[in-house]
Amino acid sequence: MEEITEVKRKALEIARNIADHIKRGDFPEIEYPPNTQSNIAFDEEIGYTFDPKNYSKIRGSRVKSLKTLAGVLYGLSRALDHLESGLTMTKRDFYYVHKVERLKGTLFPQDQRETDSRIVLMELILGMPREAFSITSDPRGWIYGDIELIDRSGRVLRADQVGEMGYSVPPRPENIKFKRIGVKAVIAIEKVGPAKNMIELGIPEEYKIAIAILQGQASRSMRRFLRMLSDEGVPIAILTDLSPWSLRIAATVIYNSINSAHIPHLASPEARFIGILTDDVENGFFKDYQFALEPLTPADLKAAQDNLYLPNLQAEFWQKENRWFLEKKKKAEIEIFKAMSPSAKKLKELFLEYLREKLDEHLGISI
């Protein structure tokens, strides 16, 4: 509720400012810090941060930005309306609230990109993530393990007792409070299949670890949730494929991304990327299983080339990992465990052996 008040306060402040200008016969303006490169800083220790030095103005005196100004105001009015009614909307919904009869010829959008970019603008103007003003994504990401939390409705939930995949991380995890954390670490896993296997094999319960299922690139809500756990002192380990994309997945959990750099508290700089690393394939755990590697697709290769220039991958570690793709043109997937042994019993041993080695090496945790 506090948050609603804050959004409302800011939105009405903007509205009043515009109204005052109009009453005086002046053209209204909205000042905001744009998410341009000059306003985004990167620091290995804390990830991407938004550090506004330059401000832009949306001017009601210019044809082009007048549409933006009207759009932002309209967007805020829709957001407040939803917020006060306790409704959320997706980006697609937000696009549709512009596809109304009376906006034809003005704010009626050509496609969703138009309204999507307006959402980012609203985030920058309000200084809040869109989830705060009711625009959420479909939830993606689960956490399974011995963690007791209190959700926004006030219910106490245990993350290993709410379904096969655990607790589905809500779009706006800010409201969650941790009641008790009974795990030594959280392992954030890119892929659903291997993560589910670990749960099915009883590893979380037996070894007091939690499994966070990312399902690809970690959603903003998942990243925020991991950061909250990290802030609670829980060590975070990241387990992904060995591929150019997975480098980005790991780096985004640790450093946040350029696109959401203006949203604070999404980076978990304490998190450690434990695997799969090139060394695992070259000299380590999987060195005898190089036959199970996959070739890079052209898209993979292109991603590896782009990785050369991403600000959050400039450290020697990331560049060394990335060079391996460019040289070997191969990748490894977490499913490689199945290639080591098709037997279910053996699988658990292999998982444990790998996790033990890695958690110890990167986080100093023994299980």
Added chain:
Amino acid sequence: MSDKVELEEISAADFFYRNKSLAGFDNSVRATYTIVRELVENALDAAEIAERPPKVEIILKEFREKKTGSLPWYKIVVADNGVGLGPEEIPRAFGRVFVSSKYRLVQSRGTFGLGGTMALLYGQITTSMPFKIISARLREPVYEITMNIDIKRNEPVVLDRKILKGISRSSFTIVESYFEGNYPRAKKKIVEYLHQTAIVVPYADISFLDPEGNLYVFPRSTDVMPERPKESLFHPKGVDLELLQRLIESTNTRTLKSFLVRHFQRVGEKTAKEVLKLAGLPPDKNPSKLTKEEISSLFHALKTYTKFLPPDPSVLSPLGADLFESGIRKELQPEFVKAVQRPPSVYEAHPFIVETAIAYGGQIRATGEIQLYRYANRIPLLYDVSSDVSYHIIKRIDWSNYGIKSPEDEPIVFFVHIVSTKVPFKTVGKEFIANVPEVAREIELGLRICARDLRLFLSRKRRKELLKRRYELFKIYYQIIAETLEELLGERPPIENLLHRLRVDIGEEYGGDNRGEEESS
């Protein structure tokens, strides 16, 4: 004359009869158009000589239907409000193909100096019908004379003479004639000719009832007429050997010196002496005693003497920018029109004045072609536009400098009017102007001056449109903003103040008065 003479002397009428194409009668379509044109020019001249705004009525009717192997016959009636002619003048004025014996120089309208007589002659040749002239001077009887022309002898033959009315309360002339022609195919050109004439003679009332029953009316837009041209002497550089010989034959001066001073402009005693010295002729020699060789050396001296002042342009009668614009406005109803009269200039000792105009927008439509109206001595030129020097100049100018992407695809019409004692036509057909550098230069300068005004007009217009579009856009966006603010704050801010600011911006373009008020308030 002996039987052995091979050269046959023929009359001017006979000459015309044998060389119809020279005068624009080469086929029935062209002849139909030329007849209308010649009679209308005659009628306009008659009123202009009387210094009254012309009122010309034309009726063209089918007189005998088309038969196999022959074209229809038409009856043409052209009435004017000129001074009118007396009974003895009529046969002379209409009954002879007129060979110019003018020894004085003046700008005249008739393309060939032969007036409507050739038109009447053509009718006589094709139908063997006599023609009829009805005319009256003010407060004199109205005469009706039926006549034809003796082609061989080039003389009028009066067949009948009647007095229709004792006293006429107005002066007028009506010409009635019959000819074999082809109106359906000439129609477009005739109507176009009248339309273009109405532009260049905006002080004339012209109406035309055609054989199909269509009535075309071109009312005058003004009573103001341009000044009549003044007659003047020939400029020594503007005469040819033939004319010089005729002047010498007819002069009654006694010495060469006084001959030159009396018959030429820009020649005083001193100049005459210098010219004769150059010719090697004694100043007091009697002109009638000159030999062929001596005439030739006098002619040569006139051509080579370099110190004559340029010819006197007062013989010219241009239309003037105001009348030109008035005519264009009434016939084309453009949004913009600008006419320019260039100062007098000279080519080959012939004075000339170029008038140009540009009209844009309004009722004018783009046609995909350059729209160019050309006039020579107030007569529209309707043929061979793409050979005309003006056409090439328009093609050559980069119109994008003047805010026009392509003159073919925009509602723009160009006008070029040349008045001269000798219009530099390229061919004997007299339908287009040759590329004479002095003339071309004036045409281009004139068009460019008009174009500069057009550019200013267009940029103002476009800027105004831009501001107007901006205003409309702002209006709808601020309406949305106001509605949204009402929803958020429960109060709708008045957007009128803001919009007023924009409206003032638009007004500024033409008014400008509001601005100071706005700033001080």
